[in-house]
Amino acid sequence: MTERDRQQHAHLSALTQAYAEVLGAQGFDGVLLYSGRPARHFGDDQHASFTAYGHFVHWTGQAQLAHSWLLIRPEEPPTLYLHAPQDFWHLPAELPEEPWVASLRVERCKTTEPPSLPPGRFAVLGDLDSGMARALGAEANPPGLVAALDERRVCKSDYEVSCLREANRRALAGHLAAREAFEAGGAELDIQLAYLAAARQRESELPYPNIVGLNAHAGVLHYQHYDTAPPPVRHSLLLDGGRRFRGYCADITRTWAGPAAAPEFAPLIEGVTALQQRLIAGLAPGVSYVGLHARMHEELAALLVSHGLVAASPEAVLASGLTRAFCPHGLGHLLGVQVHDVAGRVSADGEPLPPPAEHPALRLTRELEAGMVVTMEPGLYVIPMLLEAHRHRTEVNWGRVERLADHGGIRIEDNVLVTAEGPDNLTPQEA
Ligand code: GLY
Ligand code: MN
Numbered sequence: 001m002t003e004r005d006r007q008q009h010a011h012l013s014a015l016t017q018a019y020a021e022v023l024g025a026q027g028f029d030g031v032l033l034y035s036g037r038p039a040r041h042f043g044d045d046q047h048a049s050f051t052a053y054g055h056f057v058h059w060t061g062q063a064q065l066a067h068s069w070l071l072i073r074p075e076e077p078p079t080l081y082l083h084a085p086q087d088f089w090h091l092p093a094e095l096p097e098e099p100w101v102a103s104l105r106v107e108r109c110k111t112t113e114p115p116s117l118p119p120g121r122f123a124v125l126g127d128l129d130s131g132m133a134r135a136l137g138a139e140a141n142p143p144g145l146v147a148a149l150d151e152r153r154v155c156k157s158d159y160e161v162s163c164l165r166e167a168n169r170r171a172l173a174g175h176l177a178a179r180e181a182f183e184a185g186g187a188e189l190d191i192q193l194a195y196l197a198a199a200r201q202r203e204s205e206l207p208y209p210n211i212v213g214l215n216a217h218a219g220v221l222h223y224q225h226y227d228t229a230p231p232p233v234r235h236s237l238l239l240d241g242g243r244r245f246r247g248y249c250a251d252i253t254r255t256w257a258g259p260a261a262a263p264e265f266a267p268l269i270e271g272v273t274a275l276q277q278r279l280i281a282g283l284a285p286g287v288s289y290v291g292l293h294a295r296m297h298e299e300l301a302a303l304l305v306s307h308g309l310v311a312a313s314p315e316a317v318l319a320s321g322l323t324r325a326f327c328p329h330g331l332g333h334l335l336g337v338q339v340h341d342v343a344g345r346v347s348a349d350g351e352p353l354p355p356p357a358e359h360p361a362l363r364l365t366r367e368l369e370a371g372m373v374v375t376m377e378p379g380l381y382v383i384p385m386l387l388e389a390h391r392h393r394t395e396v397n398w399g400r401v402e403r404l405a406d407h408g409g410i411r412i413e414d415n416v417l418v419t420a421e422g423p424d425n426l427t428p429q430e431a
């Protein structure tokens with residue numbers, strides 16, 4: 001048994017205990033977790049790529065296993081109803097050689113029908129079609145139960161941290177290969193293919209579509225295309241690339257200057273990287289993530305001034321709202337079996353914690369706790385649509401800003417475990 005296998009065993013014991021407590025407190029005899037089903041394209045016989053429901057993945061790590069169900073009852077081993085039809089078109093699902101498989105009953109199911117439930121009060125969670133809950137005689141997605149189970153995903157077990165670390169290690173191999181493809185003059189598609197080859201994961205299994213932005217595309221926050229031709233000149237590459245390991249997600253961004261970069265661009269990348277490292281150093285239990293996000297804006301204001309993009313005091317830059325035009329997204333989010341993991345905007349007792357009105361994109365508004373894994377992803381972009389509202393500001397060095405527009409922007413993103421002893425950066429720091 002490997003160390004990770006031992007950790008998985010402990011993870012499942014703790015999960016069993018947690019579910020027993022939550023189900024007992026809410027008066028349920030059990031809960032049935034539905035992995036889900038891929039959407040079929042309208043009028044077609046082809047399906048979209050698929051990701052299983054987070055609570056199903058929390059137990060099994062199987063992020064691609066569709067049409068399957070997991071029944072959890074206190075005092076009983078979990079039962080996995082594994083969709084494994086007799087089918088000569090497809091290879092039936094196989095389970096991995098991991099300890100969780102031995103700790104549950106497995107029933108192989110030939111149809112996509114839900115299993116029948118024993119007598120009692122049951123909930124069924126997942127992306128159900130209208131008839132499923134009725135057919136099961138169970139309560140569909142009761143909000144109180146979903147919230148309580150979401151909360152149990154917020155702080156990670158040693159096993160989950162180990163998986164997140166491994167996902168990061170494998171994602172970073174992709175990033176290094178992608179950087180080489182960029183330096184060799186590759187197109188966005190070449191860079192993506194180099195990433196996938198080195199990270200050794202097919203595109204449909206990634207936690208999110210990789211963002212591979214050359215030049216101005218780096219300033220489109222969720223840029224979604226892969227140009228097949230290299231651009232005539234290369235100013236920059238922003239690569240936001242992930243990977244799953246046993247269901248757990250890496251979410252890493254790097255930005256590199258190209259041979260045609262303006263001289264001020266590489267120092268700006270260094271500035272954002274140093275800023276990110278300072279913010280990471282501030283991660284500790286009891287710290288407000290909203291406060292860290294506010295600190296990111298203070299630091300961005302100072303960076304805009306020190307790099308000659310704005311000629312004013314950092315306080316005045318902050319007050320003008322300019323930093324929000326240069327960085328309209330949040331500092332980061334919780335990370336787990338979903339890239340934007342659940343329960344980032346509620347307190348531990350379920351009270352909503354909406355983001356501040358001027359920072360609507362912030363996905364994490366909680367106080368930090370040991371065991372949380374968060375992303376730290378400050379950015380600085382030239383987004384003409386947002387800068388337009390600030391055109392009248394004479395303190396902005398518009399010439400310099402416009403020279404950077406062809407570079408799109410900068411984001412540096414690591415995945416960090418919060419501990420009482422200090423931040424533990426799960427993302428290997430490349431040379
Ligand atoms: N890759 C999506 C994000 O950074 O949140
Ligand atoms: Mn990302």
Ligand code: MN
Pocket residue numbers: 251332333375377413
């Ligand atoms: Mn992220």
